[in-house]
Amino acid sequence: MLYALCFLLFMIGLYCALVKKNMVRIVLGIVIMEYAVNILLIMIGFRIGGEAPILSPPQGLPLKTSLQSVDPLPQALVLTAIVISLGSLALMVSICIRTYQRYGTFDITQIRRLRG
Template sequence: MIVYLLTTFLFVLGLYCLVAKKNIIKKIIGVITMEYAANLFLILVGYKARGIAPILTKGASKTEFVTKSVDPLPQALVLTAIVIGLGTIALMVALCIRLYERYGTFDMSEIRRLRG
């Protein structure tokens, strides 16, 4: 329970950074924090106490493997989610670089004057 709550606190910190900060790089850092917290939470839900990694080694018995292994399904889903997170963050940083070239600042309240 305390593990879940600490992970949620990490998520809330990222959400606070995304909402309350003015700097757009800080906003990106908030998104990264939220992404880490969400991935970590999914893996925590699938953890089995004193579990082993879901890799069948040579000479291991099948029944012991099935009873002791941690949940492989959230791991498989999070594995792709991590890589997707990298792609979206690269896109966000690219947009930030273009915004800086246009407006000369990272301040969100200065970037309000959008033109077509």
């Protein structure tokens, strides 16, 4: 059920990217999709009652923590994906600013030359 809510969030982003006319709003739809994917990936590795995968000195023994910790592998994947999303967001925003400066609008139906 929680997975389905994440998928609903993804679908809201997809709807926003498909239907809206404003360029910045399409970018916001892509950002919402990134949130949904990140949250879903972290949720798959979650364990009820588990602890964060950071060992502390009195806890010591690493062998015991493999059955008490959450999954560290999706966290490592998502950590890089968040920073990449910021870089791609900067790229998309700069494309939007250039297009606005060239055509004077954010409306993609007004920009004739984008229609192949």
